[in-house]
Amino acid sequence: MRIIPGKAVAASVSGMVVAIAALPGVAHAATSEEARYTHPSCESSTSCGVIVMGNGGAYTLDWVELDAHSSQPSNAPDTCSDIDQKLTREVPSGNYDTFVVPASCSYKLKLKILSGNSKDQNLFLTPGCQIIAKVAGTTSSNSWKSLEISALSSQVPTNSDKKPIDGLGQKCGKLSGAYPD
Numbered sequence: 001m002r003i004i005p006g007k008a009v010a011a012s013v014s015g016m017v018v019a020i021a022a023l024p025g026v027a028h029a030a031t032s033e034e035a036r037y038t039h040p041s042c043e044s045s046t047s048c049g050v051i052v053m054g055n056g057g058a059y060t061l062d063w064v065e066l067d068a069h070s071s072q073p074s075n076a077p078d079t080c081s082d083i084d085q086k087l088t089r090e091v092p093s094g095n096y097d098t099f100v101v102p103a104s105c106s107y108k109l110k111l112k113i114l115s116g117n118s119k120d121q122n123l124f125l126t127p128g129c130q131i132i133a134k135v136a137g138t139t140s141s142n143s144w145k146s147l148e149i150s151a152l153s154s155q156v157p158t159n160s161d162k163k164p165i166d167g168l169g170q171k172c173g174k175l176s177g178a179y180p181d
Contacts, residue, residue, distance in 0.1 A: 031094050035087040037066070038100040041079045049103040049125040049164075049172070050152065053111060054096040054134040056145050061091035061135075065110040066099045069122070073104055075168050080105035090114065103127045104166040106175060115139055121147075122175035128156030129164035129172035149173045 042048035053064045068083040079102040087097045101107070103125040110120040116139040123131055130152050136145035149172050151164045159165050164172040 032096075034091045034095050034097055035064075035089040036098040036100070037085045037087060039079065039083065039102055041077075041082075041102055042100045047077055047103055047127045048100060049127060049129040050131070051099045051101065051107065051109060051123065051125060052096050052130070052132045053091070053099075053109060054132060055091045055093050056134045056136040057093055057113070057138065057142055059093065059116060059137075059139045059142070060114040061097075062112040062114040063088045064091060064097040066101065067108045067110070069106045069108060072106060073168070073170060075166065075170075076105050077102050083107065101125065103129060103172075104168070104170060109133055111135065113139055113142060116142065119144065124170060124172060124175050126156075126164045126166040126170060126172040128152045131172065147174055 039048070051066060053061075055061050063086055065086040066083060067085075068080050072080045083101055083105070085099065089097075091097055104127065106122065106124045108120050108122055110118065112118045119135065119142070121133060121144060123133075125131060128151055130150050132146075132148040134145040135142055137143055149163050151158055156164050159169070159171060
């Protein structure tokens, strides 16, 4: 386990290391990384992706957490079940936390607004995919603002909508419906 505040993200995708110093799509809503978790297998693995939690609200996030679901797809690496990571550094408005984690895995992204409510969202991460989740609003009235999905490089397989997919054709992004925790 490694948490490195304020450093560039590096994830290996199809044998090629992709570095993200300024995350595309985040700059307008988030300007500074508060904390990062990089799973040890992602320092050399070709099956990882990036999940970014951006705070676009008029509040501070108390913490951000990423947990693997207890049930994973058949092609999920064994390392999926290792993920149960809480970043406890506060995330002021305009900033973000980053997770570099194994893929093809399903996760629950959770956050707690300081003096406010908690929120969560079920996600599926494919190799070489970047998910940028953002929240907006006030402490008492807030919502998920957006979920931006993109490939970390042109070598990442995509579907006709240009969304990253894994070897089984599963699409990176939000999981709909109920999902086991």
